[in-house]
């Protein structure tokens with residue numbers, strides 16, 4: 500299968516690219532290389548004859564048309580997005596442009612390409628989205644695929660809008676789409692502005708480890724390599740027009756996550772005092788969703804997919820990866836906004 504992956508130089512997209520090439524698929528990685536993208540994320544496969552890179556903006560329709568005509572992919576996996584909630588609070592415009600207009604542009608380009616090719620049966624447009632479109636849960640309950648959308652941040656609202664466009668292009672034009680909504684990812688190549696890499700790198704730097712509010716917001720945590728595996732399962736076997744929730748079956752509060760990271764570092768890179776003493780509670784994110792949880796029954800029952808690692812196993816691998824790959828994260832620490840508190844709404 501030849502797969503066009505948008506956002507393949509980002510955190511999750513690069514995991515998809517690496518998995519797909521390892522599995523013997525041809526991959527075209529289409530990425531604009533924003534602050535969040537890095538070709539070092541795909542260095543493992545970049546010399547493979549199965550791999551090609553195209554630097555392009557998903558909002559640029561003539562470029563997308565040209566890339567589709569040149570490479571003639573069997574399927575499109577659409578991951579390119581602005582993805583950081585805190586940045587969406589400070590600057591929502593880029594989120595509207597990339598996540599909504601960019602998805603619209605990809606859908607129109609895909610529709611023209613699929614139509615001109617005689618509507619091949621195997622074609623899929625796989626849209627990768629988030630559980631944040633469902634809003635915030637109380638202490639109990641889980642998001643199913645039928646949970647009504649209730650996004651509460653500029654990021655999640657822009658992703659919700661893109662999901663609606665993808666469904667509309669299926670219903671109206673018959674475009675063969677599949678959608679996935681997943682929980683918080685973590686693992687190797689996680690850009691150093693999100694909770695887990697921030698906690699690891701602040702701890703190693705001997706700096707305060709920021710925890711928003713009381714640290715009691717709950718997330719389900721999905722190891723990125725498991726997510727990439729789930730996405731390749733869905734694009735291969737998912738039912739057209741259907742969406743699948745993907746979770747890690749691992750709920751934890753932010754404070755539990757940071758505490759576990761500190762304990763792992765105490766073991767692997769002991770300092771003079773326990774790293775947990777560096778934890779520092781800071782003002783909360785405006786509109787911070789309280790809890791997300793995923794009901795993974797559909798993907799498990801229909802496609803037989805389950806995560807392969809527990810949270811403890813995944814965190815251990817992640818902390819070890821950051822310890823072993825200092826060159827990778829040091830190079831990204833100079834990028835705009837990294838290491839600063841963003842999204843205070845002030």
Ligand SMILES: NC(=O)c1ccc[n+]([C@@H]2O[C@H](COP(=O)([O-])OP(=O)(O)OC[C@H]3O[C@@H](n4cnc5c(N)ncnc54)[C@H](O)[C@@H]3O)[C@@H](O)[C@H]2O)c1
Nearest residue numbers: 506508509510511531532533535536556557579580629684
């Ligand atoms: N990270 C998570 O926990 C998570 C959870 C659920 C869903 N998602 C979704 O998964 C997808 C990937 O997330 P991620 O964490 O890997 O994001 P990321 O920010 O690490 O990577 C995004 C990639 O998209 C590229 N990109 C951005 N704007 C572009 C444009 N206009 N044209 C072409 N490329 C562009 C960037 O250069 C980057 O390589 C996103 O759609 C996101 O909404 C992420």
